[in-house]
Amino acid sequence: MMENEMKSCRNVNENPCNMCMPMGGIIALKGIAGSMVVLHGSQGCSTYMRRHIAEHFNEPVDVGSSSLNEKGTIYGGAKNLEQALDNVRRVYNPHVIGILTTCLAETIGEDVERFADEYKQKNGLQDFPLVTAPTPGYGQSHDEGYWFTAKRILVCLTETAPKHDRLNIVIPHISPADIREIKRILGLMNIEYTLFPDISDTLDRPHERPYTKMTSNGTALADIKTMSGAAATIQMGVTVEDSFSPGKYLKDTFGVPLYRVPLPIGMAGTDQFMETLQEITGQPMPASLAQERGRLLDGMIDSHKYNFQGRGMIFGEPELVYSITKTCLENGLHPVVAATGSRNARLGELLQPSIADGGEKIHILSETDFCHIKNYGEEAGANIAIGHSGGRYLEERAGIPLVRVGFPIHDRVGGQRLLSVGYTGTMLLLDRITNTLLENKHKSYRKKMFEQFYQAAN
Numbered sequence: 306m307m308e309n310e311m312k313s314c315r316n317v318n319e320n321p322c323n324m325c326m327p328m329g330g331i332i333a334l335k336g337i338a339g340s341m342v343v344l345h346g347s348q349g350c351s352t353y354m355r356r357h358i359a360e361h362f363n364e365p366v367d368v369g370s371s372s373l374n375e376k377g378t379i380y381g382g383a384k385n386l387e388q389a390l391d392n393v394r395r396v397y398n399p400h401v402i403g404i405l406t407t408c409l410a411e412t413i414g415e416d417v418e419r420f421a422d423e424y425k426q427k428n429g430l431q432d433f434p435l436v437t438a439p440t441p442g443y444g445q446s447h448d449e450g451y452w453f454t455a456k457r458i459l460v461c462l463t464e465t466a467p468k469h470d471r472l473n474i475v476i477p478h479i480s481p482a483d484i485r486e487i488k489r490i491l492g493l494m495n496i497e498y499t500l501f502p503d504i505s506d507t508l509d510r511p512h513e514r515p516y517t518k519m520t521s522n523g524t525a526l527a528d529i530k531t532m533s534g535a536a537a538t539i540q541m542g543v544t545v546e547d548s549f550s551p552g553k554y555l556k557d558t559f560g561v562p563l564y565r566v567p568l569p570i571g572m573a574g575t576d577q578f579m580e581t582l583q584e585i586t587g588q589p590m591p592a593s594l595a596q597e598r599g600r601l602l603d604g605m606i607d608s609h610k611y612n613f614q615g616r617g618m619i620f621g622e623p624e625l626v627y628s629i630t631k632t633c634l635e636n637g638l639h640p641v642v643a644a645t646g647s648r649n650a651r652l653g654e655l656l657q658p659s660i661a662d663g664g665e666k667i668h669i670l671s672e673t674d675f676c677h678i679k680n681y682g683e684e685a686g687a688n689i690a691i692g693h694s695g696g697r698y699l700e701e702r703a704g705i706p707l708v709r710v711g712f713p714i715h716d717r718v719g720g721q722r723l724l725s726v727g728y729t730g731t732m733l734l735l736d737r738i739t740n741t742l743l744e745n746k747h748k749s750y751r752k753k754m755f756e757q758f759y760q761a762a763n
């Protein structure tokens with residue numbers, strides 16, 4: 306059940322909780338080894354997105370643009386796109402190029418799939434991997450842009466392949482540190498896998514000299530081609546619509562069994578991931594991971610007495626919001642608002658049983674903005690916000706402290722190093738939440754006690 310009406314907010318999006326669709330598409334493409342992206346549209350789109358992504362990851366982020374001007378807008382942008390593709394090939398020599406559209410290109414009805422085919426024919430590049438994805442900025446949010454582009458990458462690049470033992474691990478947009486943690490867990494379990502898309506070493510590269518424009522890191526093209534023959538796909542994406550789901554595409558097209566699990570955040574979320582791995586591979590959980598699980602349980606017991614005082618507003622990309630909301634619930638912190646800027650009906654459906662469990666109401670907001678999040682949260686007595694740095698609005702206007710997690714984080718460094726998945730990552734996330742509650746409590750509890758005492762005495 307989604308509820309977005311709040312009279313005190315204007316009937317426009319005021320401080321949006323999401324970004325536009327091609328932004329997510331760029332991030333998905335940056336997870337492919339040797340890839341380069343061209344945005345078909347005006348130059349400002351690519352400048353804005355490069356800056357937005359670069360500020361979060363503190364990395365140089367190159368994104369080409371077809372630089373549509375007035376002439377291209379009226380007569381069609383094929384020439385601009387052709388020139389952009391020529392330039393990108395000459396300067397970067399990429400192994401894969403992704404072409405994403407923007408508001409302008411979609412509004413004038415550009416057929417990029419046809420352009421891509423004609424470009425390949427004209428330049429003798431029939432086998433060159435070109436991925437096209439229509440991603441109008443006004444279409445959906447960056448989250449749908451990410452999933453849709455990830456699916457388009459598979460549609461354009463995956464081929465029929467012989468069966469093999471590797472697992473496909475399809476992930477939502479999470480931090481490079483989270484991706485490395487998932488890879489560590491898979492390594493401890495001795496599992497062969499293709500993790501897709503993998504930005505852990507493309508958008509969080511070690512410092513190197515000489516600097517190279519392209520990196521060989523990311524999901525290898527050869528592995529993407531053979532994802533069709535995998536033993537199974539584990540898609541960390543329970544909120545993803547079927548039409549955007551890479552795992553569903555592999556299942557429907559190539560018969561790869563699909564296991565949908567939530568992000569492994571929280572005890573139950575991580576257990577579900579581990580149990581799925583054990584079910585598919587028959588491998589037991591290694592002793593070292595069992596110890597990490599035990600430490601998390603111990604930490605949950607330690608911090609429960611503080612967390613039960615928490616009333617949280619959780620916001621951001623739906624998959625992250627779902628997993629963090631469940632983690633809060635299992636630690637006694639009541640989520641009063643679970644919100645996303647995306648148009649996502651599944652988030653509400655999935656969280657509904659948690660509400661029906663007899664607990665206090667959770668306001669579940671979809672396609673929302675920070676005005677609504679703030680007002681619903683204040684009304685419900687929220688005392689902590691958990692999400693990306695757009696939530697500083699809540700700190701500034703309502704004095705509610707923010708635990709930063711997700712994308713984008715622009716007002717702090719280290720967003721790419723925030724670890725929140727697995728038993729160890731959950732413990733770190735929980736500590737960040739608990740310590741924020743404690744810090745805030747100690748700032749004001751004497752004043753509050755005095756006020757309560759004064760009121761009682763009068």
Ligand code: SF4
Binds near residue numbers: 349353408409442443
């Ligand atoms: S909303 Fe549209 S015009 Fe604005 S940056 Fe995104 S794609 Fe470009």
